[in-house]
Amino acid sequence: MDGVSEADLLKIAQLALEERTSSVNTALNSGRTSDALQEALRKPPYGIRDEKVKADSTELVSSVLLAIKPADIGKNLDSLSELQLDTLVKYIYRGLATYENSNAYLIWHEKAVAKAGLGSIVRAMAEKKSILDTAGVAEE
DSSP states (O other): OTTOOHHHHHHHHHHHHHHHHHHHHHHHHTTOHHHHHHHHHSSOOTTOOOHHHHHHHHHHHHHHHHHSOGGGHHHHHHTOOHHHHHHHHHHHHHHHTTTSSHHHHHHHHHHHHHHHOTHHHHHHHHOSSOSSOSSOOOOO
């Protein structure tokens, strides 16, 4: 990024994650799963090479997905914008790569793609700056 060091970007991403984590926990404790999901998807760690920030961000989204009952997935997805749905699909793929909670991720994937369309898959795979990249950001 122009004029912003990688260390500064990392600090911003860490602070954003702390803020999101607090807000997500508050929303989940209040039973506001749609708010928790929207908050978990806010400010994803794009352009960050630090794997811990990406993993912690994925874990935060995962905690929300696992807290939502399968019967309530549709209404939670209805509250998301197209951009948020695309971000969710990226997190779902990153979560699937962990081989943990695969059944839950597959259910979410099916419903998210049904809502967002196949384009969300293409956008998740084609974007250069992504939370999916586990080897760091691709050089431009």
